[in-house]
Amino acid sequence: MMFDEATLFPYIGYAAGLATILTFTIQIMKIIETKKITNLSSYMYIIYALGLICWAAYGVFIDNWLIVIANLITFIFTFIILILILYYDAEDKIERARRDELTYVFNRSYFEQTAPIKLAENKAQQQHSAILVVSAKNHNEIQKKYGSKISNKLLKTLAKFLEKDLRENDMVARYEDDKFIVFLSGADNKAALLVTKRLLNNANELKVKISKKEECNIVIKIGSCSTEYYTDIPQLIKEAQKDLTEN
Numbered sequence: 001m002m003f004d005e006a007t008l009f010p011y012i013g014y015a016a017g018l019a020t021i022l023t024f025t026i027q028i029m030k031i032i033e034t035k036k037i038t039n040l041s042s043y044m045y046i047i048y049a050l051g052l053i054c055w056a057a058y059g060v061f062i063d064n065w066l067i068v069i070a071n072l073i074t075f076i077f078t079f080i081i082l083i084l085i086l087y088y089d090a091e092d093k094i095e096r097a098r099r100d101e102l103t104y105v106f107n108r109s110y111f112e113q114t115a116p117i118k119l120a121e122n123k124a125q126q127q128h129s130a131i132l133v134v135s136a137k138n139h140n141e142i143q144k145k146y147g148s149k150i151s152n153k154l155l156k157t158l159a160k161f162l163e164k165d166l167r168e169n170d171m172v173a174r175y176e177d178d179k180f181i182v183f184l185s186g187a188d189n190k191a192a193l194l195v196t197k198r199l200l201n202n203a204n205e206l207k208v209k210i211s212k213k214e215e216c217n218i219v220i221k222i223g224s225c226s227t228e229y230y231t232d233i234p235q236l237i238k239e240a241q242k243d244l245t246e247n
Contacts, residue, residue: 024077031084042089045082049075100174102152103159108181111173115183115233118171122185123227130192130226131236132182133244134162134199137219139178146210154208154218161206165199181237189226196222 052075059067098110106114115131122129136158143151155178162172162180175181184192199222206218223244225236 021073021077024074024081028077028080028084031081031088042082042085045078045085049078049082052078100159103156103174105159105163105180106171106173108173108175111171111175111181111183112233114171118183118185119227119233123231125186127186128188128191128227129236130184130187130189130195130224131233131240132184132192132196132199133175133223133237133240134158134180134182135221135223135244136178137221138216142208142216146216150208150210154216157206157208158218158220161203162199165202166195175237181240187226189224189228192224192226196224 052071056068056071056075059065059071098106100107119129136154139151139154142154155174159172159174159180162182166172166182167185169185171183171185173181173183184195187195200220203218203220206220207215208218209215221244223240223242223246225239225243227236230236230239
């Protein structure tokens with residue numbers, strides 16, 4: 001089938017419009033799926049939207065409705081992306097305020113706000129709660145020997161391990177420099193000891209990479225206390241820290 005210029009260029013325009021719409025559709029789906037807006041600039045999309053409005057106005061001026069419709073459709077998709085950027089940016093700021101900057105588990109402040117609520121919820125359901133304090137025993141040694149870059153990598157690895165090895169309704173936070181705190185929902189002293197034993201066993205294979213040829217084991221200590229003995233968060237933490245130093 002042969003095309004002359006009068007029929008060929010409109011089809012090229014349709015193809016360009018469809019490609020643009022498909023690109024923006026993929027971008028919108030990715031934002032909604034991942035809830036991440038990394039490297040997306042709201043200012044860029046605002047300027048781009050203004051450009052699309054100008055192009056649509058130009059299409060009206062030259063009486064070319066293909067240009068008008070294509071740019072208006074693209075403007076709608078751009079506007080949706082802009083709304084998603086603003087929404088998830090606000091959500092991201094809230095989430096970042098809850099997280100430790102280095103390890104990205106919850107920070108101490110958020111833990112201290114949330115743990116009493118979780119404790120009260122468990123108490124209302126007549127369930128015990130437990131606190132674990134987890135320390136990277138060889139953190140200072142690795143920091144002195146290899147520097148803060150490797151010791152920070154150790155903390156990140158340990159934080160990831162704790163989050164992965166525990167249940168979704170448990171809570172992990174960085175409490176001090178080399179210490180993490182874990183809130184175990186619905187756990188009495190026996191359950192806390194079982195979790196402690198499991199974590200210690202699984203941590204035997206936990207390593208931090210120092211170089212291509214060298215890696216080091218991460219050695220952890222754990223102290224625990226449950227609401228079978230104490231009923232408020234500060235006292236549970238105090239006793240778990242005491243148990244940590246005695247182990």
